[in-house]
Amino acid sequence: MLTRLPERSPARLALAALIGATGVLCFAPFELFWLAPAVWAGFFALLLRAESPREGLLTGLAFGLGFFLCGVSWVYVSLSVFGGMPWWLAGPAAFLFCTVMALFPMAAGWVFKCWQPAGFWQQALLFAALLAAGDWVRSWLFTGFPWLAIGYSQTPPSPLAGFAPLLGVFGLSALVALSGALLLRWRVGATVLAVLAVSGFGLCQVAWTAPLGAPISVALIQGNIPQEMKFRPEAFVRTLNLYRELIEANPAQLTLLPETAFPVFLDQLPEDYLNALKALASRQNGDIVFGTLTGEGEAYYNSAVSLGTSPLQVYSKSHLVPYGEFIPPGFAWFMAYANIPASSFSRGPERQAPLAVAGQQVAANICYEDVFGNEIVRALPEAGILANLSNTAWFGRSLAQPQHLQIAQMRALETGRPMLRATNTGMTAIVGPDGTVRAALPPFTTGVLTGNVQAHTGATPYGRLGDWPAIALIMLMLLLGLARKR
Known part of the structure; x- marks a missing residue:
């Protein structure tokens, strides 16, 4: 040769x-x-x-x-x-x-x-x-x-x-x-x-892990909100109405919305709207997890918030994207040429408890975080389900979205846990604990992926040792x- x-x-x-x-x-x-x-x-x-x-x-x-x-x-x-x-x-x-x-x-x-x-x-x-x-x-x-x-x-x-x-x-x-x-x-x-x-x-x-309890019904919402419209004030009400209609038409015990589905601070969302979402979640004695912004003083976070029959809980993104979510020292000049909203997030804690929602322990991660397997295993063995909230609309119709789904497949394989993905434009999917894609929505469409998912318990060697x-x-x-x- x-x-x-x-x-x-x-x-x-x-x-x-x-x-x-x-x-x-x-x-x-x-x-x-x-x-x-x-x-x-x-x-x-x-x-x-x-x-x-x-x-x-x-x-x-x-x-x-x-x-x-x-x-x-x-x-x-x-x-x-x-x-x-x-x-x-x-x-x-x-x-x-x-x-x-x-x-x-x-x-x-x-x-x-x-x-x-x-x-x-x-x-x-x-x-x-x-x-x-x-x-x-x-x-x-x-x-x-x-x-x-x-x-x-x-x-x-x-x-x-x-x-x-x-x-x-x-x-x-x-x-x-x-x-x-x-x-x-x-x-x-x-x-x-x-x-x-x-x-x-x-x-x-x-079978490195074993099923735990009964399966739960899930609804993964893909809003397909154009990135150029996502942060515009005039599109905010339409976004709220769209997600409420999709949730109402697809009742489930666990409903997931994408990263920053509501691109405002949690306390800026209308109280009657939040009450309406809570009532929709209660129909199935379940919970809704959605992406939004949370803040404490001058710090603000890219967060996933739960709402429903369980107490309100918050997961805040820990591993931030350079230039997209935080500005490395000395690069403020570079960001002046880019129009990236909310590009100075604070980091959430490295170790956060899984969300106790829909009777399950769900390890939330946001967008880019599921690229890091050694960080995903921090929530194990307590978590029985992995859930990723993403907005890859930033990358258009490129290879980024299918590549990201493949990464999620690897995380499911490594941990022996199902992975749920709720994304804005794709790839919204249910991945089994064996790493196979059980179901997925076509990218760049508005829709809801429904199905049943069973939590898993136990630990793979990777889950124990990273x-x-x-x-x-x-x-x-x-x-x-x-x-x-x-």
Whole structure:
């Protein structure tokens, strides 16, 4: 395979960018999970052909640029189309963001060539460990952005999904990258992939958690409020009426509305409107959870509030989005060019009790927070249901929405809990504890997704240990890869 690669360095860099761009097909909405080992095999082959650490660095950078420019270019849509930033600033800002993300495979390429061992197995182990470590570091450095971690490509129906309750998404990243690297020795790679697939399929049959109590009826509201209208005062009354009509027509024990469904402070909502919602929830002896703003003095929060037969409860978002929900020090000038309402939220507490609603313990998380599996498990084992309230209208008709649903599938797999998603424009869905999407609404439509959901009890290994098993696996692979350094 190596002899067929281009001899000239510029051609190899162009091929690296093309392979990186192809990697996006492994994720939602394309979901070609079987392609992932081949993509990372191609990256590994190019690194082996690189003649110096500098060339390894450039190969990693080219691969990363192809991957992230195609995979998360929706950042430009958020900044320009909905944030109001001029194109001449939004374009370079989005490119710079993707370049920063590409620094992680770039660093992996450089370190690999600096420390490349002589043996093929050691090379494959080092390569996989470096890429998985990059995915993990991306999950916390600069507040974290683990979007498109390699492991996310292996949600159901991939047989490797069976490893998620054990190792989490970053453990899956390591397995996919290793199996891909081993494909350069076809028989070895095919054997390892077959063993992993059979083992993963077997693990998929393990019931790590058990149903708890009787199922409850749920109604997930998708308002489809255009982002350009969401914060306009003249649209406020229409928004209130729309949500009340949808709730009234779809009674359920647990009703979820999207993030900032009511884009005002809780105490600014008309009292008679809140009483009407409470009465609608009481029809089923249930509760409504909706997104709104809450405040304490000068601090204000992006919150989920419950209303109904249970006492009023509040969950406030803890992991905020840089530039979208808080302004990093020294970047106020940058935000002056963007029109992003309420971009200076305060952080909610790291640990918050699940919402006791509809007779269940529901762990709420808001939008971007479900990207962080080690934070989602904080609510376990008490919570029996996960619930995500999102508004991804900021990203338009892009890859962001199906990618976000795939992330929610991974959280359900890791925890053995059903995940409910109520979004403004999509993807509103019910995800089973096995990571499969049980039902979903078409994006960019107004509607209500109804169904029955059963809470689960118990804990998966990931639910108990978080990312530590994956970190241990990555460290072991790293040590074995460097055991015989050239």
